[in-house]
Structure formats: C-alpha cells, structure tokens
Amino acid sequence: MPTLEKIEQTSRRIDDHIFRTPLVYSPTLSSQFDAHIYLKLENLQKTGSFKIRGAAAKLVRGCMQNTISAKGVVTASAGNHAQGVALAAREAGLPATVVMPQWSSISKREATRGYGGNIIINGATLEESVARAREIAKEGMTFIHPFDDEDIICGQGTIGLEILSVLPDVETIIVPVGGGGLIAGIGSVIKATNPRIRVIGVEAAACPSARMALRAGKCVSVPAEPSLADGISVKQLGEIPFRMIRKTVDELVTVQEADIAASMQILLDRKKLLAEGAGAAPLAALLNGSVRHRRDEKIVLLVSGGNVDIPLLGRIMRIRLTLSDRPGVLARLLNKVAALEANILHIYHDRSAQRSAIDETRVELELETRNDAHIREIENALKADGYAMEPTDCSGQGAGPTDPPVRV
Structure with missing residues (x-):
C-alpha cells in the first residue's frame, strides 16, 4: 500500500522527469469565497496534466x-x-x-x-x-493500469508533498476524483503529515463511482452520462484507491455540468487559466456550495489538467454531397468517414433541397480532422468511392448559411 515514505522516495526518483508546478494565490477567488484560495496548477505540468x-x-x-x-x-x-x-x-x-x-x-x-x-x-x-x-x-x-496501481498512486501523491512544502498550514485540499489514484496518493501524504487537514474529493454528478462505491461498501460499476469532466468520468473506482479513500478522504461531493462549465469560464476569464472540466471541478464544488468552509480558511484547489478538447481552426472540414435517397446510403457514408478516423461534429440532412431530384437527398457533414493532410486523405478516399463533393470551406471559416456553428 502507498505510504508517505514510499511517496517521498518516488518524489526523489521522478524529480528530473516532471515539473514542480506553481501553487498560486488567487485574490479574486479569495474575495469571492471569503477565504484564502490557492490553485495548484497541474494544467502547467508536462503533457498538460498530473x-x-x-x-x-x-x-x-x-x-x-x-x-x-x-x-x-x-x-x-x-x-x-x-x-x-x-x-x-x-x-x-x-x-x-x-x-x-x-x-x-x-x-x-x-x-x-x-x-x-x-x-x-x-x-x-x-x-x-x-x-x-x-x-x-x-x-x-x-x-x-491508469489508476489501480501502487506506483501510479505514489506518483500522483507527490502533488501532496509539493503543496505542503509551499503551504504547510493549508487547511483544506479539494481534489477531482475519477478512478481514485490522484486523491488516494494525495490523501495518503496529507493524513500521514497532518490528519487535521481536510481532503475533499469532487466527482461529476454524471458519473459518481466513488460515492456509489462507498455507499455499497465495495467497488461497483455505475452508468456514466456525457460530461465536460471526461477525465473523471470513470465508471468504477480502483480497488487500491477505494481502500485508501476510506481511510484518508474526509468527504466526497458532486458537481453538475453547469457548475463545471461556469468554473471553467471563471478560471479562463479571471485567472487566464485553461482548465479542463476535471480540473475545474474543485472550483465548481465551492461555487455550488457543496464544500462548506470557514472564513479565512486556507483552501487549495487542484487544477488537475488543462487538456480541453477544442476543434481548432485548420482541423475542421465541411463537405456537401448529394446522395441517393435509399435506405443504408447515409449509413455507409458515415461508416466510411469513421473508418478514415474523422470525428463527426455535425450532420445536416436535407431532403427538400431545391437542387435535389426527387430520389436524392443533400447531406452536409462537419468533421474534426488531424490536420490538412488528413483533410486531403478524406477527400481523396471519398472521391475514389464515387462520392461527388461540392466545393466548400475546409478551414472552419466562411461557411454557408446552412452550416451549423463550429463549437469552440
């Protein structure tokens, strides 16, 4: 089982392989919540995540x-x-x-x-x-294994050591919870150092696997709904983290999608920090009032990552085709696009387009691609299969009036 001693050994081993990320004080959030709010910026870590x-x-x-x-x-x-x-x-x-x-x-x-x-x-x-x-x-x-592994947990626990080295009098640490490896490691460090420090876990309400595990007394699989916090949408908690969480975590709370979205926006607008949904979840727990705190309490929010999935300009491809209006034709086109590893963002299917014959239908697809070479690969593959594509903009700009908006 991961211990403080093992995590300290791990910290020395990996010191040359990671960044010691900043722990920054936020006057804006501190004023808003009438507490001393610090942000542990793992979104600035190598690969953009802890x-x-x-x-x-x-x-x-x-x-x-x-x-x-x-x-x-x-x-x-x-x-x-x-x-x-x-x-x-x-x-x-x-x-x-x-x-x-x-x-x-x-x-x-x-x-x-x-x-x-x-x-x-x-x-x-x-x-x-x-x-x-x-x-x-x-x-x-x-x-x-991504989280149910002692070495993995020890590595994540080094964040706890860094927090204590900068802010030894921290009173509460709020941590996102998915598979449980992150909070298990941090909780192990904190409780072995100072049991009075609160360790609070935050889950997306769309996938509360830790809460359900604690309620059932064992790891259970839960259904997961789509969530902005995809990084913590893990259907089943790890066995090792489960045993550790029961001993080292004071409280588990959940946050709704609206809270996560608002917290991402606050971090971007007020702190100029790009945080993914999971990384914004600790702030969401303060925002929705699920974490109660005292006035002037010293609170650390763990911004666990910043890998926001945004379809970037230059990767958006729009194609317009006229298809035979027969069963299975559209399905074959979509299967072809999927086989080419393009991500379908929007489909516009119009049987009443003025330029279509009675047995034809017009289809417009908006695709996320890897790069310009991938766009050319898709074009060539569809042409080779006999699809006749109308000229359109492949950059995500200058689309016609019927094109759905690009989500950014």
Whole structure:
C-alpha cells in the first residue's frame, strides 16, 4: 500500500522527469469565497496534466528493478494517462502502446502519437479498452493500469508533498476524483503529515463511482452520462484507491455540468487559466456550495489538467454531397468517414433541397480532422468511392448559411 515514505522516495526518483508546478494565490477567488484560495496548477505540468507523475513513477521504478518488459508497455486511456505513459516511455527508451476508446478525441490521439505512443482504437468504453490492453500485454508487454496501481498512486501523491512544502498550514485540499489514484496518493501524504487537514474529493454528478462505491461498501460499476469532466468520468473506482479513500478522504461531493462549465469560464476569464472540466471541478464544488468552509480558511484547489478538447481552426472540414435517397446510403457514408478516423461534429440532412431530384437527398457533414493532410486523405478516399463533393470551406471559416456553428 502507498505510504508517505514510499511517496517521498518516488518524489526523489521522478524529480528530473516532471515539473514542480506553481501553487498560486488567487485574490479574486479569495474575495469571492471569503477565504484564502490557492490553485495548484497541474494544467502547467508536462503533457498538460498530473498524469505524467504516475507514469514516470511506474517507468522509472520498473526500469530500476528490471520489471518492465524490453518489448515495452501497454495501457488504456481516453487521453491524459495516454500522453503521460507515451512521454515517460519515450524518455525511458521503450515503446508504448495505448488502447483508446472509440469516442476518444482526435486531439488527444494526436497528442499521444506526438509523444511517441502507438495508438490502437478499440472499445466502446474505457473498461473495454483496458480489457484489450490486458490481452495485448499477454504478448510480452508490461501492462500499466491508469489508476489501480501502487506506483501510479505514489506518483500522483507527490502533488501532496509539493503543496505542503509551499503551504504547510493549508487547511483544506479539494481534489477531482475519477478512478481514485490522484486523491488516494494525495490523501495518503496529507493524513500521514497532518490528519487535521481536510481532503475533499469532487466527482461529476454524471458519473459518481466513488460515492456509489462507498455507499455499497465495495467497488461497483455505475452508468456514466456525457460530461465536460471526461477525465473523471470513470465508471468504477480502483480497488487500491477505494481502500485508501476510506481511510484518508474526509468527504466526497458532486458537481453538475453547469457548475463545471461556469468554473471553467471563471478560471479562463479571471485567472487566464485553461482548465479542463476535471480540473475545474474543485472550483465548481465551492461555487455550488457543496464544500462548506470557514472564513479565512486556507483552501487549495487542484487544477488537475488543462487538456480541453477544442476543434481548432485548420482541423475542421465541411463537405456537401448529394446522395441517393435509399435506405443504408447515409449509413455507409458515415461508416466510411469513421473508418478514415474523422470525428463527426455535425450532420445536416436535407431532403427538400431545391437542387435535389426527387430520389436524392443533400447531406452536409462537419468533421474534426488531424490536420490538412488528413483533410486531403478524406477527400481523396471519398472521391475514389464515387462520392461527388461540392466545393466548400475546409478551414472552419466562411461557411454557408446552412452550416451549423463550429463549437469552440
């Protein structure tokens, strides 16, 4: 089980592989909540998330003890853990394979590839992706679980050490909770150092797996609704984190999507900080009043990451086609686009377009792509299959009046 001593050892091992991120005081938020509010900025960490800490801890210790296969490592993740493992493996000179679910964003896939990861798209859920990664590991690779692993938890726990080194008289730390590895590590450090410091976990109400686990007395799988905080939308808490959370976490609260969105906006507008949904969840817990605090209390909000999935200009492609209005034709087109690894943002299907014959229908698609080369690849593949595309803007600007807005 991760302990303060183990986490301190981990901190020394990974010190050259991570950033010691800032802990900054926010006068604006402090005034708003009548408390002393500090932000631990893991959105400024390597790969834009705290996940590199756990990944580095696993790889560095494994290489020291020769427990990592020479064939490399394999893991499963929808984004931040994927990037952390890919970077840590590259620095260790090892190949990394990452299984990502089908719904994972193109931007996070590309970021993982950029760090050297070999991407496999498999699974309708993260749990299915984990199962596939375990199968691949049987071929001789070392499997790295995204949160249910002692080394991973020790790596994440180093954040607690950094907070205490800068603000030893902190009174409350508010931490996002997904699989539980982050809060388990931080809670272990805090409670071993000063049990009077409150450790509060925040979940998205769309996926309260930790709350349900504590209520059931065991880890259970819960349904997950779409959430801005996709980084903490984990259907089942890890077994090791579950045991640790029961001992080291004082309270668990949930936040709604509107609270998360408002907190992301506040951090951007008032602090010029780009925080992903999970990273904004601690502020959301203050905003909605679910975390009660005393006047002048010293509170740290953990901004766990800043990898916001925004379709950037230059990656948006719009195509207009006229199709035969027969069953299955549109489905075949969408399957083709999916096979080309484009993300469908909007579909506009118009049977009444003036230029269409009675047996034809007009379709407009807005796609998120990797880059300009990917746009050309999609165009060529569709033309090769006989699709006649009308000229349109591929940059996300200058669209016609019937085009749906680009979401940014």
